[in-house]
Amino acid sequence: MKISGLSAVFPSTIVTNQEVIEILEKESRKKYNYSLSIPREALLDKLNSTEIKTRRWLSKNESRIDLISEAIDNALIDANLLREDIDLILYASVHKQFKEPGDSFFIAKALGFKSIECFDVLEACNSFVRASHIAQAYLETNSYKNILVITSEFMVHDDEHLSSFQISDIKNLEYAFSTLTVGEGTTATIFTASEHKWKQKIVGLPQHANCCFMTAANISSEDKTKYGLNGQDFVVNQFISYGLKLHKGGSSILRDMVVESLEKRELSDIVFPHTHSKVAWDKFGQGLKLKVPYYHIFQDYGNLVSSSLPVGMYLARKEGKLKRNMKVSAWMAAAGMSLSVTDFKF
Numbered sequence: 594m595k596i597s598g599l600s601a602v603f604p605s606t607i608v609t610n611q612e613v614i615e616i617l618e619k620e621s622r623k624k625y626n627y628s629l630s631i632p633r634e635a636l637l638d639k640l641n642s643t644e645i646k647t648r649r650w651l652s653k654n655e656s657r658i659d660l661i662s663e664a665i666d667n668a669l670i671d672a673n674l675l676r677e678d679i680d681l682i683l684y685a686s687v688h689k690q691f692k693e694p695g696d697s698f699f700i701a702k703a704l705g706f707k708s709i710e711c712f713d714v715l716e717a718c719n720s721f722v723r724a725s726h727i728a729q730a731y732l733e734t735n736s737y738k739n740i741l742v743i744t745s746e747f748m749v750h751d752d753e754h755l756s757s758f759q760i761s762d763i764k765n766l767e768y769a770f771s772t773l774t775v776g777e778g779t780t781a782t783i784f785t786a787s788e789h790k791w792k793q794k795i796v797g798l799p800q801h802a803n804c805c806f807m808t809a810a811n812i813s814s815e816d817k818t819k820y821g822l823n824g825q826d827f828v829v830n831q832f833i834s835y836g837l838k839l840h841k842g843g844s845s846i847l848r849d850m851v852v853e854s855l856e857k858r859e860l861s862d863i864v865f866p867h868t869h870s871k872v873a874w875d876k877f878g879q880g881l882k883l884k885v886p887y888y889h890i891f892q893d894y895g896n897l898v899s900s901s902l903p904v905g906m907y908l909a910r911k912e913g914k915l916k917r918n919m920k921v922s923a924w925m926a927a928a929g930m931s932l933s934v935t936d937f938k939f
Contacts, residue, residue: 598672648895
């Protein structure tokens with residue numbers, strides 16, 4: 594399998610660390626009449642310590658579907674294909690505007706696709722990797738010729754998700770801090786068959802599902818207990834992420850997965866890590882006692898959720914750091930908990 598077309602498009606609003614903290618203060622005061630009990634400078638230092646500087650958010654005069662359309666058109670040009678050459682659309686993102694029948698169908702409708710198969714894929718930040726896994730299986734059986742995978746993460750800019758910026762106690766930052774790093778953007782990737790097989794290993798650790806989640810409906814107290822969510826106060830669409838617990842639960846297992854991969858092949862020419870923390874990934878590389886050729890985008894774009902891998906590839910290629918036939922690796926750690934190591938030739 595190969596990537597024949599790749600594009601990414603970003604919204605225009607650039608949000609700084611100072612601005613995102615101001616939003617946290619404003620929303621917490623409005624919702625709970627709560628003022629942060631630590632100086633703004635201390636929280637700013639904590640955010641800066643992750644090495645994030647900015648993230649992009651959708652502005653009020655921008656349309657999500659327009660950005661998706663632009664990304665798809667650019668990917669088609671890159672692949673030298675027309676829209677009618679695409680025979681399957683996979684929408685692989687956490688952010689969803691439709692529960693039924695799925696965002697993939699409405700995107701296809703909005704962009705004028707008349708007769709095409711579509712479905713959504715959801716596996717937290719690992720959604721793009723899972724979609725590529727599915728795409729390879731379909732391409733190997735000649736079920737489809739050109740598969741379009743769309744990621745579209747726009748879940749922090751609007752009023753619907755302001756609850757993620759509302760805390761009633763400084764202790765709530767344990768699960769709210771990750772929200773401050775989330776960015777937005779959309780990507781389009783076209784997969785076609787080739788003689789090169791992507792090597793992928795995905796491990797699921799559902800015992801850590803309650804460490805990072807966002808609910809789509811109200812949950813009864815009884816079900817909260819069964820899900821391991823008792824004692825937690827949250828609302829629909831609020832992003833809850835206990836980052837340190839996730840790291841503790843998955844880092845050693847991901848390390849073993851990477852070591853296993855490196856036993857079968859030498860270190861790739863370029864490695865794309867999930868965009869949740871540049872500092873954490875650098876320490877991860879040090880633990881491997883390797884000088885990992887990371888390509889980081891977290892500092893300028895933040896945590897792009899499912900878009901992190903395709904955005905990284907798009908930007909690296911644009912800068913001339915990713916070229917055809919280079920050996921590539923992607924290391925992902927996502928909610929679920931879902932871990933993946935992917936090795937392929939670009």
